[in-house]
Amino acid sequence: MPITVIVRSKGMSDARLTFDGLQPVVIGRGPSCDVRLPDASVSHRHASLGGHGADFVLIDEGSTNGTFVGAVRVAPRTSRIVRSGDRVRVGRIWLELRIEAGPVTRDVAAATRDLAMSLVCRAMAAQGKELGARIRVVEGPDQGNSLVLAEENRAYVLGRDAKCDLPLSDENASREHAQILRRAHVVNVRDLGGKNGTWLGETPASATSEVAWRPTQMMRIGRTVLALEEPLGEFLASVEGAPDELLPPGEPQNPPGGDPAAAAVHSVPPAFETLPRRRKRSPFSITDWVVISAAIGVLALSLAALIWLFRS
Secondary structure (H helix, E strand, O other): OOEEEEEEOOOOOOEEEEEOOOOOEEEEOOOOOOEEOOOOOOOOOOEEEEEEOOEEEEEEOOOOOOEEEOOEEEOEOOEEEEOOOOEEEEOOEEEEEEEOOOOOOOOHHHHHHHHHHHHHHHHHHHOOOOOOEEEEEEEOOOOOOEEEEOOOOOEEEEEOOOOOOEEOOOOOOOOOOEEEEEEOOEEEEEEOOOOOOOEEOOEEOOOOOOEEOOOOOEEEEOOEEEEEEOHHHHHHHHHHHOOOOOOOOOOOOOOOOOOHHHHHHHOOOOOOOEOOOOOOOOOOOHHHHHHHHHHHHHHHHHHHHHHHHHHO
16 A cells, blocks of 8 residues: 655645555655655654555654654564554654555656755755756856846846847857756756857767756866756755754644644554563563472471471
8 A cells, every 4th residue: 555655744735645655664854765755854754654554554763852752752672563544743843644545746757856946955954055057167168156046937148249138258158058047946958059169078969859967066168167056955965964963852844734732642552552562581481480380389398307407
């Protein structure tokens, strides 16, 4: 049965990731997690969801701030059965679980990256930080000049024409040499037929289709070399690399748009059925106990006989 993880966060629409339920789902701050939550209160590998027979279990992976279903904390390294509709808290972030038939998220890696970028975007906006990607000239006649890609889906033009969004004085650049577009969290490049072409690393950009520009690549137009700076990506990397933030014990952690009391009531047993644990077996069998009891009885009678002899 598929399981859907809904990320509920104030200030942004709910994000949904649906998994087939056949493989464990890792929740955390690390870039390899299936549900990627870039918040310092979330541990790098915070919790996981997995199938257990006909049920799903939630496991706290030894997180710093704990994993909660409603108001009840899951013991570290311990499994708890979860039901459809349960609300789970990891750090400051609330998740809602839905166990029901439905289409599975096709590209989980892209979907969880978009989720991480959305959360980072909200955090940066709250801090008043610049969100748009920036192109900076790092080599050539215009070294130091830059262009902020503030608007999504707008075509920014680079070239020698003074009307270009980023004018270049490089003689080897055409009047309108290349076009840059920012779509969501990806920056794309298209060559406009400029002389000597437009190069991303060692690969020429296409004149017929857009090519994704990664921050690790340099773009070259004639003698001009340009770098892509992504504040969102840099901020995400800094959050993922930071140590866990310990939440104050008294800090309220109420689910967004919900009644915390109702969440607590919703999550009491039977929604919290612990997995059956094996009882520790006694090292002695029933026969052993009978023999031990008989030996103690014989010893007691012997002591009594000795005491009687001494008194006589």
